[in-house]
Amino acid sequence: MKKKALFVTDPQVDFCSPSGSLYVPGAEEDCARIAEHIDRRGEEYARIFVSLDVHTRGSIFFPEFWEGVDDAARRPEPFTGIDLEMYLKGECAWVPRDAVVREHVVSYFRELAAKGEREFTIWPIHCIAGTEGANIHPSVALALERHTVRTGRPLDLVFKGYRPYVEQYSAYMPEVEAVLVDGDIREIVLCGEALSHCVLHTAGDMREALARRGYSVAIDILDGCSSIIPGFETATRKALASLRIGTAPF
Structure with missing residues (x-):
């Protein structure tokens, strides 16, 4: 066996x-x-x-990591999908609240897109x-x-x-x-x-x-x-x- x-x-x-x-x-x-x-x-x-x-808390896949591009007080709802192509083109409604990690997120999303991923999901905490x-x-x-x-x-x-x-x-x-x-x-x-x-x-x-x-x-x-x-x-x-x-x- x-x-x-x-x-x-x-x-x-x-x-x-x-x-x-x-x-x-x-x-x-x-x-x-x-x-x-x-x-x-x-x-x-x-x-x-x-x-x-x-x-x-504060991980990249939780709402509190993000803020609205036009309203810093906004947070994405759980199960929001971030379209990787739109994000990489600068056309996304969301951006990391911590400006220090924004370049990292761009690099990371490029890696995901290169693997064939199309969307990044925001989850409930x-x-x-x-x-x-x-x-x-x-x-x-x-x-x-x-x-x-x-x-x-x-x-x-x-x-x-x-x-x-x-x-x-x-x-x-x-x-x-x-x-x-x-x-x-x-x-x-x-x-x-x-x-x-x-x-x-x-x-x-x-x-x-x-x-x-x-x-x-x-x-x-x-x-x-x-x-x-x-x-x-x-x-x-x-x-x-x-x-x-x-x-x-x-």
């Missing part, structure tokens, strides 16, 4: 509880299923990774370090605790999102890659939130980085354990199809 790793992406209160500031519809049910999966099948995995979104919303949802946290007590295996925690001047959807990092390759993992099963963003970007980076190293690994999404932020359904399905991401049975 090939060695497998489970990658639980951002199972945090702000995403997974209906009271969370960036609740993904269906995420609470996803957490219940993830917990059940870990209880039933956790020992099938050689490693279990859990990524956590950790942000600070979420997963702020030290707050309840940044915690692992209780159902998943308890299942992970039971797994460690049962097996003696610690979790591999992955922290992301703490750099204030860039977005970071993907949880795939060099240290994650090292664990996968050194552990001879041959299948990675992803779940968590949101399928349209952090799960999708993590899967894409895994695919690209491991292929670049010539490392053969299957990448699958755990069936029924990740939800899509409303409005991103079509783009998500197209991206998963183009990446050739499969589905792992629950």
